[in-house]
Amino acid sequence: MPELPEVEVLARHLRPLLLGQTIRGVDIRRPQVLLPTDPAAFQRRLLGATFTGLQRRGKYLLFELRHARTPLTLLGHLGMTGRMYLAPRRDPLPKHTAVVLRLGARNFIYEDTRYFGRLTLDLASAEKLGPEPDQFTPAQFHAKLKTSRQAVKVKLLDQTLMAGVGNIYASEALFRAKISPRRAAGTVSGPRARTLLTAIRAVLQEAIDSGSTIPLNFAGKKTDGLFYFGRAATASEYYTERLNVYDRAGKPCNHCQFPIKRIVQAARSTFFCGQCQKD
DNA sequence: AACGCCGCCTGATCGC
């Protein structure tokens, strides 16, 4: 699932490709991904607009455009299965294409198998986000954790606490910090909160540096037609190969060899080492 | 007001 590193790598990939491009056509195949923006308003406001920039905020993409002299922002989210990429104008559209922005020689394609993502002119959801992981002091982070009795793993998924951490990197950061995912957030001490914040930043940065966990725009089967972003040249160099706990239930811990555990918290899988993460 | 729970979706996997 795309989290902060995947979205950051995607933003870096798309930014130079989109800059200066003008939207000449807007095809809406799945209107629900625009919500709450009305499809007619979406088309009217985007047609003729030119891309002037692309930012990332948490797991969101902020497409900056100008229409005549009026600036506007388009908000993108990949949900679970979303992909956004440029493809030649004449390429057939994938089965689960949600929106196509026609840019001339190329199309900007947003496809999403489960349609959990968004491409909308409503910015409200991005405005609720907590700070980026690198814009937090350890004291602020500790203060936020203190107010919660939820398990710390569950709390890390709360985007209003901190933006960008999802299910994969929450487990990975807790392993690195040697903190049990079951510990109540409010009982994490000041020094442990500092350690956790450092671990979160390190895990996210390493994933960005290795080109994110997964290729984000592969078409069709996983083994076919891969188009990689970032520095890695092959799938084995992606961050997936560096994950210590995520999706490794039953496999030996890379540190102590004990089998990695899988538990369910708030209806989501958590992976951790019961030996290394006792507090 | 923090928190639990549901609905949204499809494809992979499971069970009989």
Place this chain on the structure above:
DNA sequence: TGCGATCAGGCGGCGT
């Protein structure tokens, strides 16, 4: 074998 049931999961909305 084949097919229906179950599950996964980010996030908004809603109820407590």
